[in-house]
Amino acid sequence: MFDNAINPMIIFFASILTSNMILSNFLGMCSYISISGEYKTASGLGKSVTLVMLVTTLINYAVYHVIIVPFGLEYLQYIVFIMIIAASVQIIEMAMDRYLPDLHVKLGIFLPLITVNCAILGTTLFMVIRDYNLLQSAFFGFGSGLGWWLAISMLAAIREQMAKTKLPRGLAGPGIAFIITGIMAIAFIGFSGIFNIQ
């Protein structure tokens, strides 16, 4: 069903443009909407998500192929993935806080916010469903993160520009963010002819 020989580079670009975690899968919306008021903050969050997606996809790839498949525990994969994501994010955060305080100020403080981000679990699950190999998984995890970063940065940039715009009261805040996201998603359909991995 899936072409396992897909070039990792195609997966990489597809996960940014045509299969964007936010704009085509609508995953990870909670932090996307609530932390997109300022470009700088949003961009920092995007970088953390990218890092976490890359790392957790690789760890989960290893766990899936070393533990879950050999022992026939596929039915437990969801719970195992969630636990591994939560634990590894916490440990990355603690280590960064201790040894790389400068980086922690820029990146690390977002980590607790995205421990339970659905885009991160989604990336892992897509990787399993689509049966990617190690290289494909790495590119997919990294690309999905960059795509999420791109989407939240765009939304934050637009919202920052709109900060002084007068809006109907009910639309201010999350309301207009959803509308902007919808328009961005429609715009991203324009990329769909280039390549498709779903």
Added chain:
Amino acid sequence: MAILTTVISISIISGALALISVIADAFLNNYGECEISINDGDKKLKVDGGSSLLSSLSSRKIYIPSACGGKATCGLCKLQVISGAGPLLPTEEPYLTEEEREQGYRLSCQIKVKTDLVIKIPDELFNIRAFETTVASITQLTHDIKGLKLTLPEGESIKFKAGQYVQLHTKPYAKVKESVFRAYSIASVPSEQTAVELIVRRVPDGVCTNFVHEALNEGDTVTISGPFGEFYLRGDCTELVMIAGGSGLAPIRSIILHVLEKELDLNIHFFFGAVTKKDLYYLDEMGELADKHENFHFVPALSAPEPSDEWEGETGLITEVVDRYVENADDKEAYLCGSPGMINACLNVLGKKGFKEDVIFFDKF
């Protein structure tokens, strides 16, 4: 068999992850003991470093409002950090204005306690606490009003603004099986921090007032929490018009005692309304204060004195008396405490005299 494998494998995996987390926490997140100094050293807490300021404070029973539970999405847990917090984090930026940043405001859920901290917590949050008090005395002030004096436990003190109230928590008594709480204004002066006086008028069928009037004895313990309330002395004027009815004397008394004790430059006209002489109390105390202080004028008034009262003071509704005494609203603030009917009538009169809404403060009960 399948169930067994499931349980065992989940246990092994989660156990292993938990073990790794615990080891990582012990090595990476160990910042030793840190001291949090609150409000210029008013209180010093020793906590184990490594968790957020918000949770460190709440573990020591200082509760900062927070709606999102530490995810930096509500911005409610702001407080002033003087030193020890490190640079402003990007997660905090959206919630802090330029002015707040200059004053050192931070989101307490985002700051990790890693070193000693010096912080400031607004009085309203820091001072609100529960106290297990002892009833020192109960005085029968009138046929249906009792005065309570509650002493705080050794070493504890309550800081309140004159006019604020506390909540009195009842214990189950007679047929009432559950604990309720009701608000009572503090009648004593704020400088007295180790005890509070309350004035409780008996209300037919009132759960809490009957508890005080029937079940409470000297020496009993009773819980209060507070202080609360926006009814307190502002004092941006030269003259105070104070009107009280019934047990509404309590917060007014606290304000008067405070003004006189601190010798604030304020002229006070205090109108105390009741129906007959047996409803009046603290007459001697107020009379003495009026004799002693030139800036304090006390006007008790009865609306329907009995012939046996031999009343020589003002008569008539309190609104009529106020109408006669108060000429204008120039540089005056009005403080009202009493029943809703009395307050509404007084608001009317004061409005006609030219009092604006922002110089009239009242407590309805």
